[in-house]
Amino acid sequence: MAAALQTNTRLNPINLVPGRSLANPSRAPCRVRCAAASPGKKRFNIALLPGDGIGPEVISVAKNVLQQAGSLEGLEFNFQEMPVGGAALDLVGVPLPEESFTAAKQSDAILLGAIGGYKWDNNEKHLRPEMALFYLRRDLKVFANLRPATVLPQLVDASTLKREVAEGVDMMIVRELTGGIYFGEPRGIKTNENGEEVGFNTEFYAAHEIDRIARVAFETARKRRGKLCSVDKANVLDASILWRRRVTALASEYPDVELTHMYVDNAAMQLIRDPKQFDTIVTNNIFGDILSDEASMITGSIGMLPSASLGVSGPGLFEPIHGSAPDIAGQDKANPLATILSAAMLLKYGLGEEKAAKRIEDAVLDTLNKGFRTGDIYSPGNKLVGCKEMGEEVLKSVDSKVTATV
Numbered sequence: 001m002a003a004a005l006q007t008n009t010r011l012n013p014i015n016l017v018p019g020r021s022l023a024n025p026s027r028a029p030c031r032v033r034c035a036a037a038s039p040g041k042k043r044f045n046i047a048l049l050p051g052d053g054i055g056p057e058v059i060s061v062a063k064n065v066l067q068q069a070g071s072l073e074g075l076e077f078n079f080q081e082m083p084v085g086g087a088a089l090d091l092v093g094v095p096l097p098e099e100s101f102t103a104a105k106q107s108d109a110i111l112l113g114a115i116g117g118y119k120w121d122n123n124e125k126h127l128r129p130e131m132a133l134f135y136l137r138r139d140l141k142v143f144a145n146l147r148p149a150t151v152l153p154q155l156v157d158a159s160t161l162k163r164e165v166a167e168g169v170d171m172m173i174v175r176e177l178t179g180g181i182y183f184g185e186p187r188g189i190k191t192n193e194n195g196e197e198v199g200f201n202t203e204f205y206a207a208h209e210i211d212r213i214a215r216v217a218f219e220t221a222r223k224r225r226g227k228l229c230s231v232d233k234a235n236v237l238d239a240s241i242l243w244r245r246r247v248t249a250l251a252s253e254y255p256d257v258e259l260t261h262m263y264v265d266n267a268a269m270q271l272i273r274d275p276k277q278f279d280t281i282v283t284n285n286i287f288g289d290i291l292s293d294e295a296s297m298i299t300g301s302i303g304m305l306p307s308a309s310l311g312v313s314g315p316g317l318f319e320p321i322h323g324s325a326p327d328i329a330g331q332d333k334a335n336p337l338a339t340i341l342s343a344a345m346l347l348k349y350g351l352g353e354e355k356a357a358k359r360i361e362d363a364v365l366d367t368l369n370k371g372f373r374t375g376d377i378y379s380p381g382n383k384l385v386g387c388k389e390m391g392e393e394v395l396k397s398v399d400s401k402v403t404a405t406v
């Protein structure tokens, strides 16, 4: 059987929110700054935001794979590369220059590398590279973050869990990305009446914010194994009580999806105890942040995991879940597969080009089947390669039109 990574995470971007499209497929491809496509070809604008550290290395590899897989399916891309994060701070003194945001906003989809690095660690908060990500997610209104976590048979021994626990894990975490405690007001640090400093944030969710992410999750679960677990802290938090109430109310619209609820502390434990019990998880911003990192480690390496962030309209943001890995930057050691798989998610969820996406997914599996490994997923008996060579091997597999078997 082809690996679960390939297609059972498919999400039809149409009608996730009734009457509206998530990835705006109604929009004609290539609205802006776009040369006419060659006859018989579709043309898309892709904003490339390489960022910092290993970001430029993995983006350059993923760009080639995207271009090749697309061209085999009659797609042409107009790439526009723009600085964000530390690279932008060094160039123009802000983490997200207006030109970079405009290029991203006007594109059909955005592929981002990673942001941050030691050099800027002591910057004031508003001048930290990571603020670029915060602004991008907020201003593109990409409220739904989809993070698949799949243990590939080829990499099961790279997991920190026992083989029998890790084998066969295949879940999708749907994280709310633009609300909750990361954005809620009031927030701040102030001095109280006793003269003591206090720090505070607000967990805030409006009903419509819960409904729209719940719909994405129900739709996602429907196209997978039909199981949705909503994770909250409804025994303590009022915002979670509303969360649970709204998710439960929507369940009647999805009779084919089995809905369960779990408190976040139990979910953190269950992910390690028995991760195979999960199919699709939906949760708020902060719980999703933590649980998706936890789930990623079950799969063996952070260098393998892609993500998609989608809104009601406008371009989606596609990026590996890892950071800029300054410890290995510039050494050709980075695993580019998370970014390559993010390019596959871009094709599937952002552009609705599933065939081209599958070409990439199959090529990644084929490359792993042939034994090519970067350092983070290396085990004896395999062939150790760098970032560039891994990219070249994936390109060869894209060309060979393989159908991977695992």
Ligand SMILES: NC(=O)c1ccc[n+]([C@@H]2O[C@H](COP(=O)([O-])OP(=O)(O)OC[C@H]3O[C@@H](n4cnc5c(N)ncnc54)[C@H](O)[C@@H]3O)[C@@H](O)[C@H]2O)c1
Pocket (backbone or CB within 6 Å): 054, 113, 114, 115, 116, 117, 118, 130, 133, 302, 303, 304, 319, 320, 321, 322, 323, 324, 325, 326, 327, 328, 333, 334, 335, 336, 338, 376
């Ligand atoms: N989305 C983002 O851009 C993002 C996410 C997380 C962290 N960051 C930033 O990245 C910087 C470094 O953060 P960190 O060290 O906590 O996290 P990190 O993900 O950059 O690195 C954690 C560890 O994983 C390794 N690693 C990460 N990606 C890899 C890959 N593709 N191939 C092989 N090994 C890989 C690194 O070498 C490191 O040992 C910080 O400035 C942080 O703020 C950015």
